[in-house]
Amino acid sequence: MHIKECIVSAPGKAILHGEHAVVHGKMALAVSLNLRTYLQLQATFTSKVCINLPNINAFLSWDVTVLNQLVPDSEADLRNMDELDIELVRRLRDFVGIPNGALDTRSMAILAFLYIYISIFAGSGELPSLTVSVWSELPTGAGLGSSSAYSVCLAAALLSASGTIPSPLSDQENTARWGVAEMELINRFAFQGERIIHGNPSGVDNAVGTWGGILRYHSGKITPLSRVPMLRILLTNTKVPRSTKVLVAGVKDKMNKFPSIINPVLDSVDAISCTCEQTLSEMTSDSPTPEHYDILEELIDINQHHLNVMGVGHPALDNLCRVTLARGLHSKLTGAGGGGCAITLLRPGFYPLASLTVRFLFISAIFLW
Ligand SMILES: Nc1ncnc2c1ncn2[C@@H]1O[C@H](COP(=O)(O)OP(=O)(O)O)[C@@H](O)[C@H]1O
Ligand SMILES: C[C@@](O)(CCOP(=O)(O)O)CC(=O)O
Ligand SMILES: [Mg+2]
Incomplete structure (x- = not known):
């Protein structure tokens, strides 16, 4: 054929x-x-x-x-x-x-x-x-x-x-x-x-x-989402290998084992996504303010804790969050977790490669949208 x-x-x-x-x-x-x-x-x-x-x-x-x-x-x-x-x-x-x-x-x-x-x-x-x-x-x-x-x-x-x-x-x-x-x-x-x-x-x-x-x-x-503000995100690869399939199955097991504990965590993540979307839309209609960034950073921290509760964290990700927080930056894992990559929100005017030493981590990319 x-x-x-x-x-x-x-x-x-x-x-x-x-x-x-x-x-x-x-x-x-x-x-x-x-x-x-x-x-x-x-x-x-x-x-x-x-x-x-x-x-x-x-x-x-x-x-x-x-x-x-x-x-x-x-x-x-x-x-x-x-x-x-x-x-x-x-x-x-x-x-x-x-x-x-x-x-x-x-x-x-x-x-x-x-x-x-x-x-x-x-x-x-x-x-x-x-x-x-x-x-x-x-x-x-x-x-x-x-x-x-x-x-x-x-x-x-x-x-x-x-x-x-x-x-x-x-x-x-x-x-x-x-x-x-x-x-x-x-x-x-x-x-x-x-x-x-x-x-x-x-x-x-x-x-x-x-x-x-x-x-x-x-x-x-x-x-x-048609109108979003320009945000700068640092993407870091911990280089810890993991499988999405295993991690997704692990969360399901935890839900089955502790439904009344894990379901509220998932509801809270849902609320985080909604609040983030709302904040992004406010940042496009008004000019982004430091208060908008405060909210985005806090949402990142809360979600990272939730992901740890779900059992998809990793010591390398904890380390990454600690190292970036010491420089005033907020990070969370992205994707299935268990290793892999994290995102770090950069405030306007922050230049990470000049001022941030990430000793144990490999910086794979910086991207803009
Ligand atoms: N370039 C590629 N060539 C072949 N297989 C790939 C490629 N990229 C991804 N895959 C497949 O996808 C799997 C990784 O998927 P997954 O565990 O979901 O991680 P992620 O999607 O976060 O990279 C690999 O094990 C492989 O089977
Ligand atoms: C954990 C999950 O929400 C995202 C997985 O992304 P990745 O394969 O780790 O890039 C699974 C999914 O949504 O299918
Ligand atoms: Mg995948």
Whole structure:
């Protein structure tokens, strides 16, 4: 079958407030980063499907004829985008030799790729031979949504290659964005990738990876925030590895064990996200004042304590919060926690690289929005 070649990219994200709580129906505020994942899809005549994932040192190929045997007889389960086709996931695990419960980087990336590839091409009669290469500016497994950027790229490139969504490029253009209908479809397939990698994702990460910008996410409802003040955020990577899937499952266990203790914490995180959104909107209508920054800083501190209560903190994150607080700066983890990255709010006029010595930490990026 003829497939269309393409190069696509999707951004990572930082969650300002609402990580973990958003998995349980609370509100989150998230923003895209200027760190992206890129994917090149090439058509081949080798009767093979090849995937090159240099960031995680995985380079694999399979015969198309063998993959064809994995395509479900009925597409009904694949078309139900409300959940994964568990039987297909089981067959893919057996085929690649991934034990149930394996959480390693390669296994998750390969399963997500094969699942999205088969879901998208299952209805076309035969699976195409192609090579997919993915590379990223994002650290893998550090809370910046590398899994969602990866899933969004896979969904966009494979939907485009299959002709399910048209290329947005006109003759004179080198780059372009898809329209709303195409983005919604990309987001739904990317969510399937996130289900494989996260287990029980909220959908906030793939929403930001698909739509970009700054948005509010609440139970699947995506609301872009149109007017936001310019804030400066320092992003620090503790370089402590962790798995989102394990951390999300840990919070669920705590909720089951202590519902009357953890549920109010999640409600409080929801209120923090709402208060933050309200404060940001006041900062755009009036000029930002020191009092606005006082509120934003206090919200950061309270949320960081809540995340520790949920059990997703780490001594390296505590250390980061202590080191920055000693310089009058307020920090919280971002993403799933357990290590990974933290955000630190910088007040106007504060220049961190000149005055802040972060001895034990690696500063990975500073970004603006
Ligand atoms: N560039 C990439 N190449 C291959 N797999 C990737 C890439 N980026 C992310 N992944 C997949 O996403 C997983 C990390 O997802 P996760 O634990 O949610 O962390 P985060 O999304 O915070 O980076 C990796 O284990 C891997 O399976
Ligand atoms: C913890 C969570 O709220 C965000 C996870 O982000 P990341 O995979 O750590 O980048 C999970 C989710 O919303 O699906
Ligand atoms: Mg992730």
